[in-house]
Amino acid sequence: MSGPNVKKLRSKLRIVDVVSQAVRGLTSRKLRTALTALGISIGIASLIAIQGITEANQADAKAEIDALGSDFLFITPGTGVGEEAELLPYASAMLETHIDELEYVAALYPVDARARRNELVPEVQTGGVTVSALTAADLDLLEPVNGSVAFGRFHDTTSVEVPSVVLGSLAADRLGIRHLIGHPTINISGTDFAVIGVLNEFEILNTDLNRTAIIGLGVADTLFETPDNPSAIYAQVPPEQLDEVRDIIPAQANPAAPGEVAVSRPTEALEIREVIDETFARILQALALIVLAVGGIGIANIMVISVIERRGEIGLRRSLGATRKHIASQFIIESTVLSLLGGLLGVAIGVSIVFGYARYKDFEAIIPWYWLSIGLAAAFGLGAFAGLYPAWRASRLDPAEAVRPAA
C-alpha cells in the first residue's frame, strides 16, 4: 500500500493560523466588520466615558468642598406657618452671644419691596430680584456665606443707615449695573438706593444670594414693611465642633419651637449631588450595558448570516481536512476577534471622550481602568458567546451538502 495507515491520519491546525484566518475573514469584509463592531464600540465607549466624566466631576466637586471647608451652617425658620415657626427676633445676636463656638454669625431679613433700575422700567423686567436686609451687627456676612466683592465694597456701619445697596451678581445683571462709574442708583419700591458694591457669583453654595439686593435693616424698617425675624442665618463653626453646635442651635434660635428650626450644612447638598451623579451614572451605564448586549446580538446575527453565506467555504475547508472542531473554532474566534476589535475601538473612543471632557472643563483626566477592563472583558465574553451558536451550526454542516453548488 502506498500510504501509512490512513486511519491514523489526523488534521492539525496551528493556533496562529486559527487567529490569522479569523482576522483574514474579517478584513476581507471590512465594511460589515466595522458596522457590526460598532454596537460593541458604542457600548464600551459609553461605559468608559460615563465613568470617566462622573469621576472627574466628583473629583472636582470634592476639591471644591475641600476648598470651601465643611464648616458652614445654614439656619432657616423651617416650613411651619405662624409665629411659632419664626426665628427669634435678632436671633443671630442671640446665637453669637450664647454659643461661643460660632465664629461668624450673620442674618438676613426679608424685605417686602421690589427692585428695578429706575421708576420708568416696569417691575416685571427685574422680576426675580429679592430684597434682603442686614443689621449693623452682621456686617461680617461675607465670611459665613463664603462670598466676596466683585467691585465696589460691602456694607459698613454707615452704609446700612442710608439708602444704599449691595447687589448679588445676577441681581446686578438684571438691573443693568456693570460698574459703579457715575454712582448708579436703583429704585426699590419708590426710593432710590445708591449701589455701593456688587458681589462675585456664588457658584455652588448660597446661589440664591446671587439674586439678592442687600440693604440696611434700619433703612428697610423705616421705608418698608420688615419683620424682626430673620429669614436665614449663616454661621461658621470649626469642623470638629460642628455636630455638637448643630444640636444646640434650635433651642437658641427658637426656644418656643426648636423642632421647627432647620439647621443644614450647605456642603451636604453637594455631597447629595455627588450621590445623585453616581446614581445617574449607574443608570446610564446600565443602558450602555444594554447597548453592549444588543451589540453582542448583532454579532451573533451577522455570524449566523455569515455561516449561511459561507457554506461553500465551509465545504471547501472540510475537503481540505478541517474537522468539525476546526470549523467551530474558526467561527468562535472570528466572532471573538470581531467583538474585541469593537471593544478596542470603544476604549479608544471612550478614553478620547474622557480626555476631551477633562480638557474642556480644565479638570484632570481620570481613566476608569476598572470599567475599561470590564468593557474589554465583556467584549471578549460576548464575542465568544455570540459565536457559539453560529459555530455549532457551521460545524454541523454536512460536507457533501456544503460543497454542492447552490441550487
Next chain:
Amino acid sequence: MSNAVLELRDVSKSYAGSPPIEVLKEIDLTISEGELVAIVGPSGSGKSTLLNMMGALDRPTSGEVLIDGSVVNGLRDPSLSGVRGRRLGFVFQQFHLLPGLSATENVATGLLYHGTKGRARKAAAREALERVGLGHRLDQKPGKLSGGERQRVAIARALLGDPAIVLADEPTGNLDSQTTAEIVELFLELNEQGSTIVMITHDQDLARSMPRVVEILDGQILDGADPADHDPADHDPGDDDLGDEPVESELEAADGDTNEDDAS
C-alpha cells in the same frame, strides 16, 4: 489490486424520503495508482454523489469505501477529516476560492490543516502554481483572474500535500470550450507526472479524451464499451450486469498517445 488507491465495494446511497431516493446502486469501482479516470453521465445520474462517497465527504448507506486499502466510511469525524486532508485533493465546478486571498494564499490553504507553517505553505503554493502554469499570477486575487485561471488555482491547491488521488467534480462545468480543453490538457499532463485523477463530467466528448471512462446512469455503472466508439443509444440500463465483480467501461489506453488529439 496491489496499487489500488481507492475502492468502492457494493456502495449504495439513498436519501431519506417517501419512498427513499436510491441515488447510487451497488457500485463497485477501483481506481489504481497513476490512473486518470473520467466519470461521465447525464445530469442527475449520481456522479456528484459518487464523488462524495469517494472523497469521504459523505457516507454510503451500505457498502465500503477503501482508501489506501483501509475502509474509511466508518471512521469518526477527526479521522475522516484527516484522510480527506492528507490523502485526497478536491476540485469543484465553482472553484471555491476565498475572495480575500491572493492566488498563492488560496493555494496555501491546501496545507492549512496539515499544521504546516505559513512560510512553508506559501513556498509549496508557489511551486504548485508554477506547475499549473500560473507562475506569473501569484499575487492576484481571484476577482482578477479568468475562469480558467481560477480553476488552475483550485487544481494547484488540490495538488498540495501530495494527495493519493485528486477528485474533480465537473471542473470544466463553468468554463468555455477553449478553456475546458486547456484544463483537460493540464489534467493529462499532471497524470503523466504521476498524479492519480478522477474527473467527473457530463460531457461525452470530453470524457473520450481520457484514458479510462466510467459511465454512470441512474446510479449504476454501465458495462459499456470503449467510449471512443460509444453511442449513448446502445445503452440500455437493463442490460447492465451488476454482479459480484467490478463492472466498468474501461479504456486502458497507452498513456496519452491516442487521447491528446481529442483533447485539443
